[in-house]
Amino acid sequence: MISSITLCNSQEGVQQIKSLSGKEITAAEMDKFLRSQMDSIELPGLSIAIINDAKIIYYRTLGVTNVDTKEKVSEETLFDAGSISKTPFAYLVMKMVEQGILNLDKPLYTYLPYPDIAHDDRYKLITARMVLCHTSGFPNWRIMNKDQKLDIKFTPGTQFLYSGEGFEYLANVVAHLKNIQKNDLQDLFKKEVAIPLGMQYAYYTWNDYVAKHQATGHVDGKISWGWGINANKPDFGAAYSLQTEAISYAKFIIAMIKEEGLKKETYNEMLKAHVKIPSNTDSSSYCLGIEMKPTRFGNEYMHDGYNRNFYSAFMFNKEQKFGYVFFTNCNKGSDLGKKLETFLTNGK
Numbered sequence: 001m002i003s004s005i006t007l008c009n010s011q012e013g014v015q016q017i018k019s020l021s022g023k024e025i026t027a028a029e030m031d032k033f034l035r036s037q038m039d040s041i042e043l044p045g046l047s048i049a050i051i052n053d054a055k056i057i058y059y060r061t062l063g064v065t066n067v068d069t070k071e072k073v074s075e076e077t078l079f080d081a082g083s084i085s086k087t088p089f090a091y092l093v094m095k096m097v098e099q100g101i102l103n104l105d106k107p108l109y110t111y112l113p114y115p116d117i118a119h120d121d122r123y124k125l126i127t128a129r130m131v132l133c134h135t136s137g138f139p140n141w142r143i144m145n146k147d148q149k150l151d152i153k154f155t156p157g158t159q160f161l162y163s164g165e166g167f168e169y170l171a172n173v174v175a176h177l178k179n180i181q182k183n184d185l186q187d188l189f190k191k192e193v194a195i196p197l198g199m200q201y202a203y204y205t206w207n208d209y210v211a212k213h214q215a216t217g218h219v220d221g222k223i224s225w226g227w228g229i230n231a232n233k234p235d236f237g238a239a240y241s242l243q244t245e246a247i248s249y250a251k252f253i254i255a256m257i258k259e260e261g262l263k264k265e266t267y268n269e270m271l272k273a274h275v276k277i278p279s280n281t282d283s284s285s286y287c288l289g290i291e292m293k294p295t296r297f298g299n300e301y302m303h304d305g306y307n308r309n310f311y312s313a314f315m316f317n318k319e320q321k322f323g324y325v326f327f328t329n330c331n332k333g334s335d336l337g338k339k340l341e342t343f344l345t346n347g348k
Contacts, residue, residue: 018052020297020322023347030058033343038063041335044218045073048326049250050344051316054257056250065329066216068223078201078213078243079327080228081312082305085204085242086167088193088252090132090289092185093174094266095192097128101177104129104269112176114169116150125156128173131166132288133274138165160275160286164239171238183236197255199248204241206234214243215329217309226309240307249325253316256301257323271301271318297345304337313337 017025030050038046045063049056061073096102108114108131109124117123122137130136137152140163145151153161175182186205194202203210206229217226229241254260259267273285273292284293293300298319305312311333316323324344328336 017050017058017344018322019343019347020317020320020345021347025344025347027058031060034060034062037336037339041332042221043328043330043332043336044221045077045079045215045329046326046336047073047077047079047246049246049324051250051254051257051323052321054254054321056247056254059247059250061246066223067218067221073215075245075247076201076213077215078203078210078245079215079312079329080217080226080305080307080310081242081244081249081327082228082240082307082310083164084249084303084305084312084314084325085238085240087289087303087314088189088199088202088242089167089171089204089238090270091252091256091262092189092193093128093132093170094262094270094288096174096177098263098266102128102174104132108169108173112173114172117152120152122152122155126166126169127157128170129274129288130157131163131170133286134160134162134166135275136163136166136169137161138163138169140164160277164237167239168237171236183234185236185238193252193261194248196261198251199244200251201243201245201248202252203243204236204238205229206231210243215310217307218330219309220331224309226307228307228310240305244327246325246327249314249327250323253314253323253325257316257318257321271299304334306331306334311337315341 017030019025044067045065047061050058063073065071065073065077097104105127107124108126126136135157137154137156142148142150172182175185183205216223270288272287275286277284277286282293284291290301290303298317300315300317302315309331310329312327314325
């Protein structure tokens, strides 16, 4: 149990939330907003935490884990994080860089050749930096290609193309350098990231605890399968497999805000813009494992995750020491994300 946040998940002891614009939002107003959105969007369950002054100021678990059983979401309920798995993994990679195990700009093939793409010599240009900022040239997933084979879409390092494949190659490289199996990266993550940062519930691989506490995913209000891990697909996926909840992930965000666990120069490298995202109209860039958008309040760092039957998202502003993260067990969470960003920016 997460005993330290019991009051945050009740009506007592919750301080007012300060929006980015400075307007204060009461806990009751936040509760009303969330319940209204859950009803209108038809979200089964929700785990959410809001950060002010680099502290968790508000926390709620709402709704049900399963629309059939009606079991309530609790502090121990785990959600499929989807692509926001990439950011903590990127943090782990930067730990490896600090320790001298990995060089961001050394071609990955020099550490570990990749037979799946050995037919294209351009892959020998791919570095960890390119993977983390999505300029490797790999597609998101090879199954999206007609022949379902891995290919390279352009000369690595020259364009932006979001890619989960790159993260999986990099995970294989890190495992090789640590002389462990890929699934043992979970233990490495626990040692180097989860325990030091206080992420009590954070699992990239399937285990008995996940099996017992994972929320059920839904699509359009009905129980449905997704792309995350399960008993039949239990393996470490750097790009998508994290199972966690709002308090644990908020602890990670707070560490990023306070620049804990990594050197300042490492944070500077991780959080600087590396490549513009061409499909966005708001001057967003991709850093290393995280997106960045300039706003009138300063740079906002963010990512979302979608595994078909789960949706998650986070945002934080280092200058304002502000942030939030939420998890939903359905495909409609992006609708909440858009409205939540506006609400927590303007206070209305």
